[in-house]
Amino acid sequence: MGNKPIVIGIAGGTGSGKTSVTKAIYDQFKGHSILMIQQDSYYKDQTHLPMDERLKTNYDHPLAFDNDLFIEHINQLLQYKAIEKPVYDYTIHTRSSETIPVEPKEVIILEGILVLEDERLRDLMDIKIFVDTDADLRILRRIQRDIKERGRTVDSVVDQYVNVVRPMHNQFCEPSKKFADIIIPEGGQNFVAIDLMATKIQTILERVSVL
Numbered sequence: 001m002g003n004k005p006i007v008i009g010i011a012g013g014t015g016s017g018k019t020s021v022t023k024a025i026y027d028q029f030k031g032h033s034i035l036m037i038q039q040d041s042y043y044k045d046q047t048h049l050p051m052d053e054r055l056k057t058n059y060d061h062p063l064a065f066d067n068d069l070f071i072e073h074i075n076q077l078l079q080y081k082a083i084e085k086p087v088y089d090y091t092i093h094t095r096s097s098e099t100i101p102v103e104p105k106e107v108i109i110l111e112g113i114l115v116l117e118d119e120r121l122r123d124l125m126d127i128k129i130f131v132d133t134d135a136d137l138r139i140l141r142r143i144q145r146d147i148k149e150r151g152r153t154v155d156s157v158v159d160q161y162v163n164v165v166r167p168m169h170n171q172f173c174e175p176s177k178k179f180a181d182i183i184i185p186e187g188g189q190n191f192v193a194i195d196l197m198a199t200k201i202q203t204i205l206e207r208v209s210v211l
């Protein structure tokens with residue numbers, strides 16, 4: 001084991017491709033000492049609220065996330081302690097009743113729209129990345145994904161995007177780009193950036209002799 005695990009934060013607007021980038025990097029090291037955690041898993045628990053109230057929540061505001069729990073869990077992992085990660089269900093807008101046990105690893109990738117927005121999270125990161133993709137591509141990708149994977153209609157995605165997602169992106173996500181060490185243009189197809197990150201991670205893992 002090294003002195004402490006390395007934490008990499010990957011932020012970017014919705015549909016920018018940050019999950020694709022994170023998965024592409026993660027897949028190259030599957031089976032080795034690496035784990036990824038999505039900030040979305042730490043959306044606040046809303047099980048106590050009726051569905052019509054959950055639909056009114058602003059999911060693009062920093063206060064939608066339970067960052068206290070997120071940070072507590074990262075600190076546990078940094079001390080090589082296991083956590084019980086919450087599971088989020090977009091179709092019912094709240095956590096599911098199950099949790100997933102996550103064992104500590106040497107490289108921890110944190111991914112989410114606002115992981116660079118909270119100074120406490122930034123302070124835990126060794127490498128900060130922002131995936132930067134034009135808004136027109138992001139909304140097109142989001143429409144396709146949310147209908148296929150998150151149980152939404154075109155009208156609901158467009159309405160939410162115009163009224164909430166876009167203004168919140170401009171207020172909270174885009175300004176967090178200035179905190180990034182590295183900006184990756186486009187998402188999952190930027191193989192040069194993905195390879196560079198993979199090389200960096202390989203060096204870290206070799207240093208702690210776990211590869």
Ligand code: ADP
Nearest residue numbers: 013014015016017018019020141145187188189
């Ligand atoms: P994010 O996590 O930033 O919201 P995702 O990685 O989930 O973004 O990507 C959103 C959608 O766009 C997914 O359906 C994904 O397959 C697709 N996607 C991501 N990157 C690209 C790309 N470079 N070209 C085309 N589609 C992409």
Ligand code: C5P
Nearest residue numbers: 013014015040059060090093094113165
């Ligand atoms: O994967 P992605 O980065 O797109 O996830 C963040 C997005 O998920 C936010 O822009 C938010 O609007 C959306 N979201 C949602 N419904 C929820 C929780 C999050 O539409 N219940």
